Amino acid sequence: MIEPGSGWPDDPATPQTPVATSAARVEQLAGSAADVTELCARVSVCRACPRLVAWREKIATDRRRAFADQPYWGRPVPGWGAPDPRLLIVGLAPAAHGGNRTGRIFTGDRSGDWLFASLHRLGVAVLPISDHAGDGQRLLGARMVAAVRCAPPDNKPTVTERDTCQHWLRAEVAEVAASVRAVAALGSYAWQAALRVLGQVGYRIPVPRPVFGHGATFELERSWSDQRLLLVGSYHPSQQNTFTGRLTEPMLDAALGRAAGYAGLPGGG
Numbered sequence: 174m175i176e177p178g179s180g181w182p183d184d185p186a187t188p189q190t191p192v193a194t195s196a197a198r199v200e201q202l203a204g205s206a207a208d209v210t211e212l213c214a215r216v217s218v219c220r221a222c223p224r225l226v227a228w229r230e231k232i233a234t235d236r237r238r239a240f241a242d243q244p245y246w247g248r249p250v251p252g253w254g255a256p257d258p259r260l261l262i263v264g265l266a267p268a269a270h271g272g273n274r275t276g277r278i279f280t281g282d283r284s285g286d287w288l289f290a291s292l293h294r295l296g297v298a299v300l301p302i303s304d305h306a307g308d309g310q311r312l313l314g315a316r317m318v319a320a321v322r323c324a325p326p327d328n329k330p331t332v333t334e335r336d337t338c339q340h341w342l343r344a345e346v347a348e349v350a351a352s353v354r355a356v357a358a359l360g361s362y363a364w365q366a367a368l369r370v371l372g373q374v375g376y377r378i379p380v381p382r383p384v385f386g387h388g389a390t391f392e393l394e395r396s397w398s399d400q401r402l403l404l405v406g407s408y409h410p411s412q413q414n415t416f417t418g419r420l421t422e423p424m425l426d427a428a429l430g431r432a433a434g435y436a437g438l439p440g441g442g
Contacts (some may be wrong), residue, residue: 174229174230174233174245174246174248175191175244175245175247175248175276175439176249176281176285177214177217178190178219180271180307181276181305182276182305182306183248183276183277183307183309183377184217184276185210185214185217185251185255186214186215186217186218187214190214190215190217190218190329190392191215191218192218192219193215193218193219193220193221194220194221195221196221196333196336196337196340198219198221198421199219199337199338199340199341200340201403202215203215203340203343204254204340204344206344206348207321208348209252209256209345209348210256210337212344212348213252214249215300215341216249216251216252216322216341216345216360217248217249217250217251218249219249219250219322219323219341221335221337221418222323222333222335222337222338224325224333225321225324225325225330225353226323227335227410227419228269228323228324228409229249229323229372230232230255230275230325230327231249232245232247232269232270232324232378233245233246233247233273233274234247236258236270236274237270237330237438238431240270240274241337242329245273245274246272246273246274246275246357247273247348248276248431249317249322249323250267250272250273250276250277250278250322250323251322252278252317252319252345253277253278253312253317253318254314254315254316254317254379255311255312255313255314255315255316256349257349257351257352258312258314258315258316258349258352258353259314259315259352259353259354259355259436259438260297260314260315260316260353260354260355260356260357260432260433260436260438261316261317261318261319261346261349261353261355261356261357262288262315262318262356262359262429263317263319263320263356263359263363263367264278264279264317264319264320264357264359264363264380264409265319265321265359265360265362265363265409266283266319266320266321266322266323266324266325266327266328266330267321267322267323267324268281268282268285269324271283271284271285272285272319272324273323273324274321275304275305275306276306277303277305277306278317278318278319279303279317280283280303280304280305280306280308280310281303281304281305282409283324283354283410283413283415284409284410284412284415285301285302285303287410287415287422287425288305288316288359288422288425289301290302290422291410291425291426291429292312292315292423292429294426295426295429295430295433295438296313296315296364296438297312297313297315297433297438298311298312298313298315298394299302299311299313301439312322313438313439314436314438314440315433316349318342318345318346318392319342320335320338320339320342320362320363320367320413321334321335321338321357322338322341322365323338324332324347333362335366339366339370340414342366342406343370343373343374346370346371346374347373347374348373350374350395352393353402353404353436354401354402354435354437355402355403355404355405355430355433355435355436356371356402356403356404356405356432357405357407357409357429357432358385358389358404358405358406358407358413359407359408359409360385360407360408360409360411361385361406363409364385364389364406365382365385367375367404368382369404369412371393371404372382374392375395375396375397376393376395376402377393377396378393383404385406386406387406387407387408387420387424387428388406388407388424388427388428388431389405389406390404390406390431391403391404392404403430403431403432403435403436405428405432405435406428407420407423407425407428408420408425409422410425
């Protein structure tokens with residue numbers, strides 16, 4: 174596991190960054206962060222969920238053979254990208270040997286390869302791939318976040334873990350909400366997480382809630398203003414979906430392009 178202040182590229186934390194060790198402390202630290210940079214620092218050292226802490230650190234020690242000679246981040250993975258994004262991309266959680274290894278969401282695994290390639294085709298990412306933090310990749314007008322910030326066993330967080338981490342997601346969405354005009358949710362888990370926190374930061378969520386599907390769209394309005402936001406659903410670019418053809422490159426480009434276009438980003442459809 175990489176210690177805060179060790180010089181790891183893009184590490185937002187220092188040895189003085191406060192550490193959350195309970196759900197109540199997560200809520201307090203998330204709500205009191207001065208800005209998105211401080212919030213990401215606090216996220217990156219969180220130890221509130223014992224099962225997730227044990228799993229992410231075990232993976233960082235028992236490395237996959239292909240990465241045996243590489244250090245693993247082994248900590249929660251903070252949001253990444255533009256500080257004032259027009260497009261917010263929401264995923265489920267870091268991959269055990271992807272974000273949990275690199276310290277950047279959707280970096281260093283097959284899902285990320287698909288996602289960054291699509292964003293590059295749309296003009297939202299400057300490189301077609303991202304394999305490690307500090308590799309020169311940048312997002313133009315976009316930001317990536319995960320509903321759960323630690324890699325979970327079997328990619329399945331518990332309800333308690335989801336609810337604890339939701340404080341981090343809510344705070345990050347609140348920090349960037351003024352600029353965001355579209356949210357792309359990768360998978361049904363991310364769709365539901367996005368709806369929960371968008372409701373918490375003032376968007377009107379209808380009952381029954383909008384149903385997830387690939388290419389599903391729903392326009393939301395903020396309660397105290399005329400600000401509107403488009404929520405767009407896409408199948409997650411997991412190997413299960415991409416290998417079977419459930420998700421193709423044109424399908425992913427179309428969903429992300431719809432969100433990017435609504436957000437006013439170049440290359441959006």
